Amino acid sequence: MGKKMSIKEIAKLSGVSVSTVSRVINDNGRFSEDTRQRVLKTIKKYNYQTNTLAKGLRMRRSNTIGIIVPDLSNTFFSSLVEKMENQFFSKNYSTIICDTGRNSDKEEAYIRMLEAKLTDGLIVISGKKTFDTNILSRPMPVVCIDRKPKGKKTLFVSSNHYQGAVIATTELLKAGTQPTLFKVSRNSSSILDRIRGFKDTMKKMGAELHNSSIISLSSDYRAGSDDRRLEIRNKLRKLINADKLPLGIFATSDTLAADIMIAARDLHLSIPGDLKIIGFDDAPISRYCYPQLTTIRQDISQIASQASQHLINAINNTDDDAEDSEDTIIDVQLVERSTV
Structure with a gap:
């Protein structure tokens, strides 16, 4: 049809009030299923489209979500963002994805930009x-x-990083090693939880915990770089001199574990004979490592689903329910492959 329909005309053709059409379009409020179907059929028949810009200005809503992410080259973060983007799109929200490169000034600049665009809600990943x-x-x-957020009203969704560290450390101890945790020097709340799980398990199992039990690598080197692998080789040499084989390593990410495996092969260490490792x-x-890496799986689909649904609920609720909401902690599991 050439003529653009108004919401009043849609209401008249559907035999309902303008406010009922509005409630059906926004899926908000009370109406019967029969009414919903009748309104939607009329909307489809006459190709009625809401003026989202005018509506957004009126309601101070943009149907846009901002996602702050520290590093999209990290496959965990990129997979998580992709799944959340799909979730939001299915609920008629567009997303603006901001990669901060782990730079706090850049993060703050992105937040100011998202506020200026009247973003309805914000997802903040790691940091x-x-x-x-x-x-x-x-x-x-x-x-x-x-x-971890400051303030009671901010919702928090996380894997159970503590549980993952307990599982990994226990497996390495059962395999007859003296476990060492490898991490990069920056400490997010998730890494701190993994360190806590590692330490608590070592103490509980009566294993010796000393200064070299946790090895912190420089954040100046990129994953996969020659500098990173040289740094790891130097750390491994010290461990070989101090501990009997096999070494047991809990790496706080799979990319770090892959670098450790390559550095170990450069030192002619066999895996899992001389070195046992969990990512x-x-x-x-x-799965592309050789041998394939034993690791702790985070349920990315569940994290994405819970976080996006929590945010949409918070956007649509005008009350203060979020103040009393509990953190959402999602279980992890061991994926046994060939490195332990």
């Missing part, structure tokens, strides 16, 4: 510092993933 909603210039629902994430690289 070294806790996320403080006081930096926002206007109230906005926020869901933090793997990043974290179950990233694609864990």
Whole structure:
């Protein structure tokens, strides 16, 4: 049809009030299934389209979600963002994805930009510092993933990183090794939970915990770089001199585990004969390693589903239910392959 229909005309043709049409379009409020179907049939027949820009200005809503992510080259983060984007799209929200490169100034600049675009809500993934909603210039629902928030009203979704560390450390101890945790120097809340799980398990199982039990690598080197692998080789040499084989290593990511495996082969260490290793994430690289990497799997689909649903609920609720909401902690599991 050439003529553009108004919401009043859709209401008249459907035999309902304008407010009922509005409730059906926004899927908000009370109406019968018969009414919903009648309105939707009329909308489809006459190809009625809402003026989303005018509606957004009227309601101060943009149907846009901002996603702050520290590093899209990390397959865990990129997979998580992809799944959340699909979730939001299915609920008629568009997303603006901001890769901060782990730079706090860049993160703050992105937040200011998202606020200026009247973003309806914010997903904040990982990061070294806790996320403080006081930096926002206007109230906005926020869901933090793997990043502890400040303030009761901010929803928190996370894997059970502590549980994952307990599982990995226990497996390495059962395999007859003296486990060592390898990490990169920056400490997010998820890494701190893994360190805590590692330490508690070592103590509980009566294993010796000393200064070299946790090895922190420089954050200046990229994963996969020659500098990173040289640094790892130097750390492994010290471990070989101090401990009897086989070495047991809990790597706090699969990409780090892959670098450790390559560095170990450069030192003519066999895996899992001379070195037993467990990663974290179950990233694609864990299946492409040789031998394939034993790791801790995070349920990315569940994290994405819970975080996106929590945020949509928070956007649509005008009350303060979020203040009493509990953190969502999602179980992890061991994926046994060939490195232990």
